[in-house]
Amino acid sequence: MSENKSPQARPAQLDDRNPWVLDTRELGRHAGLSKAVQRSIPVESALGVPDVITIDAGSSLELDLMLESVVEGVLVSGTASAVATGHCSRCLDPITEDVEVDLTELFAYPGSATEETTDEDEIPRLVDDRIDLEPTVRDAVVLALPLAPLCTEDCRGLCTECGVKWADLEPGHGHEKIDPRWAALVDRFEDETGDDQADGPGKQA
Structure with a gap:
């Protein structure tokens, strides 16, 4: 007696008005075609560790990307940059730091061997030839933020007796x-x- 497999739920459609969504239809699934994308995306909620260092809500993430059609999907590579603010972990002075991260992510085509042999939390998918960049970029940027930011590399911090810098x-x-x-x-x-x-x-x- 054969088992009936329940069909996978269809992913929710992506809204083209969302600045995180990229349309790849002009690549036509022809391996080797590429497309450059530059976007400035507003940050709606702060990214990072509160009271340590964050990319504040209301600021922008600058994306400079290349989309390349490959056999298994669309390869996205490039950089994401932003300005982070926080406090020095030694002297507590306010600091501002430029953050830039390198991005390389494959988005798998539906029905490709990659989609069939990996979970979605391993390799993201295209949905109706569209890419949702937000999870990939947010994760990369947050991981790039320092856990113990410093105003200078040789900051001596505060005197433990009087608390003065x-x-x-x-x-x-x-x-x-x-x-x-x-x-x-x-x-x-x-x-x-x-x-x-x-x-x-x-x-x-």
């Missing part, structure tokens, strides 16, 4: 520390010294 402190800045085991002795010595000074050099027995 080391770069703003005088040379030789420090805080004298006394071993607590000796603290009572130091206090007693200071008290005795103070008494001797109060009595004066002319004190008679």
Whole structure:
């Protein structure tokens, strides 16, 4: 008795008005044809780690891409760039950092060997000859952001005692520390010294 396989759900259609969607129909599925694409895409929700470094909502992602038709699908390569803002992980000063990531992603044709032998979370698919770039670009950009951003590579951070930025402190800045085991002795010595000074050099027995 043969088993009846349930048909796969058809992917939702992609909206051409969405700036993340690219139409590849003019490539005609002819291997070797290519098309250059440049787009500036507004960021609707911040990308990154809040309070560390993010590409803020309202800013833009600049895409400079090449779409190339290959046997199994459309190969997208190029760069995505943006400006990230955050705080130095050592001194907490605000920072601004240019971020650029390289992109290389194959989008598989429906019915291709690649589509039939891989899961969608491994290789993305074309839907009606259209590509949705958003997941690919967002993942690449977020992974490219530093986990511990720095204002400069040699930033010394903050003094752990007073919390002032080391770069703003005088040379030789420090805080004298006394071993607590000796603290009572130091206090007693200071008290005795103070008494001797109060009595004066002319004190008679």
